[in-house]
Amino acid sequence: xxxxxxxxxxxxxxxxxxxxxxxxxxxxxxxxxxxxxxxxxxxxxxxxxxxxxxxxxxxxxxxxxxxxxxxxxxxxxxxxxxxxxxxxxxxxxxxxxxxxxxxxxxxxxxxxxxxxxxxxxxxxxxxxxxxxxxxxxxxxxxxxxxxxxxxxxxxxxxxxxxxxxxxxxxxxxxxxxxxxxxxxxxxxxxxxxxxxxxxxxxxxxxxxxxxxxxxxxxxxxxxxxxxxxxxxxxxxxxxxxxxxxxxxxxxxxxxxxxxxxxxxxxxxxxxxxxxxxxxxxxxxxxxxxxxxxxxxxxxxxxxxxxxxxxxxxxxxxxxxxxxxxx
Amino acid sequence: xxxxxxxxxxxxxxxxxxxxxxxxxxxxxxxxxxxxxxxxxxxxxxxxxxxxxxxxxxxxxxxxxxxxxxxxxxxxxxxxxxxxxxxxxxxxxxxxxxxxxxxxxxxxxxxxxxxxxxxxxxxxxxxxxxxxxxxxxxxxxxxxxxxxxxxxxxxxxxx
Amino acid sequence: xxxxxxxxxxxxxxxxxxxxxxxxxxxxxxxxxxxxxxxxxxxxxxxxxxxxxxxxxxxxxxxxxxxxxxxxxxxxxxxxxxxxxxxxxxxxxxxxxxxxxxxxxxxxxxxxxxxxxxxxxxxxxxxxxxxxxxxxxxxxxxxxxxxxxxxxxxxxxxxxxxxxxxxxxxxxxxxxxxxxxxxxxxxxxxxxxxxxxxxxxxxxxxxxxxxxxxxxxxxxxxxxxxxxxxxxxxxxxxxxxxxxxxxxxxxxxxxxxxxxxxxxxxxxxxxxxxxxxxxxxxxxxxxxxxxxxxxxxxxxxxxxxxxxxxxxxxxxxxxxxxxxxxxxxxxxxxxxxxxxxxxxxxxxxxxxxxxxxxxxxxxxxxxxxxxxxxxxxxxxxxxxxxxxxxxxxxxxxxxxxxxxxxxxxxxxxxxxxxxxxxxxxxxxxxxxxxxxxxxxxxxxxxxxxxxxxxxxxxxxxxxxxxxxxxxxxxxxxxxxxxxxxxxxxxxxxxxxxxx
Numbered sequence: 001x002x003x004x005x006x007x008x009x010x011x012x013x014x015x016x017x018x019x020x021x022x023x024x025x026x027x028x029x030x031x032x033x034x035x036x037x038x039x040x041x042x043x044x045x046x047x048x049x050x051x052x053x054x055x056x057x058x059x060x061x062x063x064x065x066x067x068x069x070x071x072x073x074x075x076x077x078x079x080x081x082x083x084x085x086x087x088x089x090x091x092x093x094x095x096x097x098x099x100x101x102x103x104x105x106x107x108x109x110x111x112x113x114x115x116x117x118x119x120x121x122x123x124x125x126x127x128x129x130x131x132x133x134x135x136x137x138x139x140x141x142x143x144x145x146x147x148x149x150x151x152x153x154x155x156x157x158x159x160x161x162x163x164x165x166x167x168x169x170x171x172x173x174x175x176x177x178x179x180x181x182x183x184x185x186x187x188x189x190x191x192x193x194x195x196x197x198x199x200x201x202x203x204x205x206x207x208x209x210x211x212x213x214x215x216x217x218x219x220x221x222x223x224x225x226x227x228x229x230x231x232x233x234x235x236x237x238x239x240x241x242x243x244x245x246x247x248x249x250x251x252x253x254x255x256x257x258x259x260x261x262x263x264x265x266x267x268x269x270x271x272x273x274x275x276x277x278x279x280x281x282x283x284x285x286x287x288x289x290x291x292x293x294x295x296x297x298x299x300x301x302x303x304x305x306x307x308x309x310x311x312x313x314x315x316x317x318x319x320x321x322x323x324x325x326x
Numbered sequence: 327x328x329x330x331x332x333x334x335x336x337x338x339x340x341x342x343x344x345x346x347x348x349x350x351x352x353x354x355x356x357x358x359x360x361x362x363x364x365x366x367x368x369x370x371x372x373x374x375x376x377x378x379x380x381x382x383x384x385x386x387x388x389x390x391x392x393x394x395x396x397x398x399x400x401x402x403x404x405x406x407x408x409x410x411x412x413x414x415x416x417x418x419x420x421x422x423x424x425x426x427x428x429x430x431x432x433x434x435x436x437x438x439x440x441x442x443x444x445x446x447x448x449x450x451x452x453x454x455x456x457x458x459x460x461x462x463x464x465x466x467x468x469x470x471x472x473x474x475x476x477x478x479x480x481x482x483x484x485x
Numbered sequence: 486x487x488x489x490x491x492x493x494x495x496x497x498x499x500x501x502x503x504x505x506x507x508x509x510x511x512x513x514x515x516x517x518x519x520x521x522x523x524x525x526x527x528x529x530x531x532x533x534x535x536x537x538x539x540x541x542x543x544x545x546x547x548x549x550x551x552x553x554x555x556x557x558x559x560x561x562x563x564x565x566x567x568x569x570x571x572x573x574x575x576x577x578x579x580x581x582x583x584x585x586x587x588x589x590x591x592x593x594x595x596x597x598x599x600x601x602x603x604x605x606x607x608x609x610x611x612x613x614x615x616x617x618x619x620x621x622x623x624x625x626x627x628x629x630x631x632x633x634x635x636x637x638x639x640x641x642x643x644x645x646x647x648x649x650x651x652x653x654x655x656x657x658x659x660x661x662x663x664x665x666x667x668x669x670x671x672x673x674x675x676x677x678x679x680x681x682x683x684x685x686x687x688x689x690x691x692x693x694x695x696x697x698x699x700x701x702x703x704x705x706x707x708x709x710x711x712x713x714x715x716x717x718x719x720x721x722x723x724x725x726x727x728x729x730x731x732x733x734x735x736x737x738x739x740x741x742x743x744x745x746x747x748x749x750x751x752x753x754x755x756x757x758x759x760x761x762x763x764x765x766x767x768x769x770x771x772x773x774x775x776x777x778x779x780x781x782x783x784x785x786x787x788x789x790x791x792x793x794x795x796x797x798x799x800x801x802x803x804x805x806x807x808x809x810x811x812x813x814x815x816x817x818x819x820x821x822x823x824x825x826x827x828x829x830x831x832x833x834x835x836x837x838x839x840x841x842x843x844x845x846x847x848x849x850x851x852x853x854x855x856x857x858x859x860x861x862x863x864x865x866x867x868x869x870x871x872x873x874x875x876x877x878x879x880x881x882x883x884x885x886x887x888x889x890x891x892x893x894x895x896x897x898x899x900x901x902x903x904x905x906x907x908x909x910x911x912x913x914x915x916x917x918x919x920x921x922x923x924x925x926x927x928x929x930x931x932x933x934x935x936x937x938x939x940x941x942x943x944x945x946x947x948x949x950x951x952x953x954x955x956x957x958x959x960x961x962x963x964x965x966x967x968x969x970x971x972x973x974x975x976x977x978x979x980x981x982x983x984x
Contacts, residue, residue: 035470041812042531043819051535051823068470069531070893073669073686077894080683106674111683158941164674186940189671189933192815196752196808202628202941211822215807215829290825324674335653338914342656349663352678362944366670366677369932373663380656387652405708406909409701409881413902416885417895425886432885433878439708440874451875455882463886467518467532470893 029089029267030063036257037085037093039078041071045209045291049124049255050094052287056278057271073107074165075099080111083118087260089267092121095258097167101310105318106165108325118258119268120303122275125293126254128229129171130213130236132222133205134198143226143245146205147179154182160198160206162191165323170314171207171228171251173321178246198222209253210235210292228252235292254296254310256303265300272300332393335384342381346374408439424475425464430456492614495841499849504547507540508846511548512853515555516861522563522880523696523887525572526556527812532890534820542824543839547846549820550800553813554850557796558602558858561789565594566865567880569700571887573691573757574792576922577764579699581777581784588780591869595862596726597734597782598789599855605742605790606851609797612746613804614844617833620750620798621805627751629938630948634958635751636931639758641962642765643923644969651969654920657911661924662931664689671929672936684896693888693897694925697904698911698918700884704877705909734786737767741790749795752802752810756795761923763791769968797847804840806830 034057038050047069054065070078079099085091095118104114133140138157140146150157161169164187176183186203188194195212197203199221207228214235217224226242227233228251242249257275259268278284279297288295298306330336349370356367412432419428433452437443463469498504518529530552537545560571565582578598585594612620627635644654667678668688679685726734741763748759767787768777777784802810807829809815821828826836833840868876888897908918942948949955 041815042534043816048819048823051538055538066468066470067535068893071687072892072894073683076686077683077892109681155943163671164669184940184943186937187671187674188937190815192808192810192818193752196625196802196806197628199806199808200625200628211827212807212818212829215827215831219830221806221830287825291822291827334914335650338653338656338916341910341914342660345660345663349678356675356677357673362939362946364672364936364939366673366675369936370663370666370677373659373666377656377659377663380652380659384650384652384656387650399709402709406705409705409708410902410906412881413701413885413888413898413905417889417898417902420889420895420898429882429886433882436881437874437878440877442872442874447875448878451878455879459882459886463890468535469532469886469890471889 029270030061032090033064033066034089035085035091036065036067037078037082037091038067038069039071039075039082039093039095039099040069042069045127045253046094046096046255048291049288049293050257052284053124053257053275053278056281056284057274060274060278074103074163076103076107076111079118082258082260083112083116085260087119087262087264089259089263089271092257092259092271093118094124095256097252097254097310097314098165100256100258101307102165102167102170102314102318104311105315106323106325113261116261117307118261119263119265120300120307121257121259121268122272122279122300123254123256123296123298123303123306124275124279125288125295126229126252127291127293128210128227128233128252129168129207130210130217130227130233130239131171131175131205131207131225131242132195132198132213132217133225134201134203135220135223137201137204138223140225141223143240143242146225147181150179150181150183155184157204158184158186160186160188160194160203162194163187163189165318167251167253168194168207168209170317170321170323173323174249174251174317175207175242175246177317177320178249195222207251214292229294231294233292234289256307268300272303330388332388332391334393335388339381339384339386339388342384343378346378346381349374349377402439405439408436412436420471420475422475422477424473424478425471426456426460426473427475427478429459488615491837491841492845494837495614495843495845498543498838498842499547499845504544504842504846505849507544507548508551508850509853509857511551512555512850512857515552515557516559516562516854516857517555519556519559519571520562521559521887522567522569522700522884523571523692524556524890525560525692526553527816528692528887528890529556529559530813530816534816537820538823542821542826543842545820545824546817546839546843547850549817550843550846551850551853553817554606554793554796554847554854557793558599558854561598561602561792562595562865565598565785566591566869567700568703569880569884570695570922571692573695573922573926574760574788574795576695576699576757576919577761577788578785578792580764580919581779581781583703584778584780585782585785586869590780590782591866592862593726593730593782594785595865596859597730597785599858599862600726601734601738601741601786601790602793603851603855604738605745605794606797607848608742609746609749609794610844610848610851613797613801613847614841617801617805620801623747624750624752624802624806624810626954628952629934629941630952630955631958632751632934633931633938634949634955634962635758636927636934638958638962638965639762639927640924640931641966641969642762643920643927644966649915649917653916657916657918657920658924661921661926662928664694664921665925665928666932668929671933672940682896684892684894688929689900689925690891690897691922691926692891693900694904695922696884696888697901697906698908698922700880701901701905702908702912702918704880705905706912707873707877730782733773733782737763737771737783737787738790740766741787742794745791745794746798748791749798750801752799752808755810756792756799757926759795760788760792763787793851800843800847803828804832804843807832 036054040046057065082093159172216222224239276297279295353370357365358367359365430452434448437448460473561575564570564575564579568583570576570579582594669686744763745759748755767783771783803814809818888901891897
């Protein structure tokens with residue numbers, strides 16, 4: 001009796017293993033629902049990008065792509081989950097500059113193997129930050145004037161951020177090290193509270209993600225001095241780039257899609273091609289550009305190299321700025 | 327002579343002091359800083375000290391003010407054990423068994439905590455809630471839990 | 486008049502049959518899901534967000550707003566019926582609401598919540614239509630120093646929540662503040678009390694703590710004293726409010742609405758602060774103050790109207806400045822961006838139909854909620870007559886799923902279990918849970934704003950006194966503190982004399 005049950009059980013286990021091995025093959029992938037882990041809360045930028053792409057993957061591949069939000073610890077909780085899930089292509093996830101290039105240096109321990117990392121599928125979009133100042137507090141109308149002011153009054157002026165070690169904070173640190181100035185960092189929990197205090201004049205300036213900041217700029221609540229992408233931003237075409245003043249200055253927030261380490265390369269390749277095709281669609285492009293983002297879409301190898309440069313760049317900034325490891 | 331007049335409050339005060347010590351101990355590596363430049367440890371340490379002071383006052387009070395006599399409740403260890411264990415069991419089993427079986431076992435298990443429980447009712451309730459929660463949470467709200475997890479033969483791998 | 490043409494424009498959007506339908510569906514879904522333990526507005530909206538993707542922007546936002554009010558109301562329902570506040574702002578409703586339910590007056594408590602909320606919602610909507618921009622300017626005046634002083638006032642007022650020993654209430658507040666320090670320190674980025682558990686980096690989750698300390702703990706207490714089959718609830722009397730009930734709630738509703746409308750504008754916990762500030766106020770000035778904590782109808786009317794008024798006015802920073810004031814508003818902003826609208830200060834002029842449509846729909850949403858919920862009261866109350874040995878396993882089951890759904894992780898289920906033990910032990914020592922939860926919510930805001938203000942002033946504490954707003958809040962806090970302490974001090978003296 002017991003033995004019989006055990007054999008049935010073993011047979012079932014074998015069958016399950018067999019089917020899951022089969023389903024790892026690329027040509028019939030995907031044959032069931034795919035989970036897209038978003039390591040941030042619903043409603044944020046990463047979530048929005050993830051949902052937009054998942055919706056299209058759904059349509060193109062004929063299987064459901066379900067978004068699952070697993071927020072916590074700057075994306076580490078969700079990525080830990082992603083790393084632990086079976087590398088069969090049925091669990092993939094979103095990642096950002098913070099979770100996949102900054103946390104590597106910032107956190108002492110990560111809930112996954114730092115060396116193994118993830119299998120990058122494709123970069124989805126980059127989102128420039130824009131340096132905004134409160135017009136009553138800071139008279140400077142250009143980055144040059146601002147630097148001059150900050151050199152004259154070191155440490156007297158404040159800049160807000162969405163938290164220690166976020167890309168918004170590190171953009172400020174990057175400016176401080178590159179221009180050799182000193183400002184006081186005022187961290188907040190999330191960027192909305194931070195920009196509110198810049199609008200109100202409690203804090204002098206901040207780097208903020210472009211869509212929300214552009215609205216404040218257009219309404220004249222804050223003054224935009226520069227964008228942090230290498231090219232000018234479509235939403236703020238009259239604002240110069242930081243790189244035109246401080247060569248090489250780039251601090252964009254980017255969002256990409258990843259698979260757990262060890263996912264069969266054919267599946268990663270297939271997904272990467274699909275994501276690239278989705279991002280080349282005019283409707284999708286228009287939607288992302290409307291949000292102030294630059295749609296990208298690249299191969300796994302290109303994305304991997306990109307992450308490596310970004311990780312090295314931010315590690316340097318973190319070291320130079322003396323941000324304590326968490 | 328000092329006499330504990332209110333045993334409950336005495337224990338309460340001691341617990342507060344203990345909680346304060348616990349926070350100070352686990353926060354011993356946090357930098358305290360000073361009132362003008364507060365470190366991450368400043369606030370928790372200051373609060374722990376305040377809590378310990380309040381705890382001491384509660385103890386003091388328990389030595390002075392007589393407790394009102396209340397009929398002590400007879401502890402129901404079986405109920406405590408089951409009700410507290412239930413969520414833990416839920417958390418442990420959920421990913422393996424899936425929502426439906428986990429919910430069923432949770433309900434049937436925890437129902438026995440009541441002295442009015444009977445098996446027939448519990449099993450029916452368990453089945454009913456298992457079906458309801460699957461329909462509501464996995465079908466309608468698409469919560470990312472499957473109805474049957476990988477530990478359940480045959481049903482488990484169909485997601 | 487400008488305002489009328491605006492409202493007319495709004496009405497012509499909000500009263501489109503399609504939008505009315507979506508508003509109704511939103512309220513219905515919000516109530517249905519919000520009433521499940523643990524599923525408050527944030528979780529409910531996050532879950533239902535994808536449903537709105539295919540809709541036109543106005544309809545989507547009207548539906549989301551409906552879900553928000555519905556879930557908020559649903560949270561109060563569980564607070565009253567099973568002592569389970571699904572959201573920070575219904576913590577105080579649970580105090581007297583649950584006692585009313587135990588006295589057989591669950592119907593009256595629910596009706597009070599519904600009517601109070603509707604009245605408050607109406608007033609707040611009118612306020613929103615007439616004075617949104619100036620009110621937003623008020624929100625901008627609150628910098629870190631002012632917030633800190635407001636939080637101090639809130640803490641002082643929260644002492645008044647205690648129905649028992651003042652000293653023990655203070656211990657609970659401090660303990661709550663300490664629990665609030667768990668997680669990554671905002672200013673330095675240092676993790677505190679996280680024991681290398683990634684899930685703890687963002688702190689303990691309020692809903693999980695509250696479900697453990699209120700909901701599960703209550704079940705433990707009930708099972709202990711399980712004498713009858715339906716636990717502790719006296720015979721249900723009268724579903725509706727009596728004339729004397731009406732007279733008793735009018736003033737608290739008015740005061741609650743005023744307080745809620747104002748505090749709701751402040752980003753970050755304004756509505757929650759309003760709900761318990763109004764409770765604390767009523768407890769001081771009500772002629773029936775002796776009944777507080779034992780089922781006073783004022784103790785439901787005031788916080789419920791305050792929290793609903795606050796919920797409406799919390800839209801102000803989002804709609805006028807484009808800056809979300811709380812997680813729910815952040816979700817709304819996310820939804821707007823997905824719809825191709827980036828909220829900002831120009832939404833009023835760029836998208837007048839959307840802006841005014843939403844404002845009018847707030848009122849119609851509140852109306853629908855009352856129409857939907859008054860008949861449901863009978864049903865809810867009947868739920869209490871379900872034998873307890875069938876009811877409590879269901880509550881535990883739904884609490885577990887609710888805790889899981891917060892972050893889609895079982896960690897919060899364990900947190901809930903842990904806090905049911907802590908809550909139960911504390912209740913054995915006669916410590917009350919409400920002050921603890923309030924400390925827990927206020928703690929992080931208090932610390933963050935204190936340290937942020939000190940950072941901005943470069944270590945000069947006079948920043949709290951230089952700002953007139955901050956100074957007056959602090960003076961007010963001192964006055965309240967004196968008021969709170971004076972009766973207990975004189976009582977202590979009497980006790981000392983009699984001894």
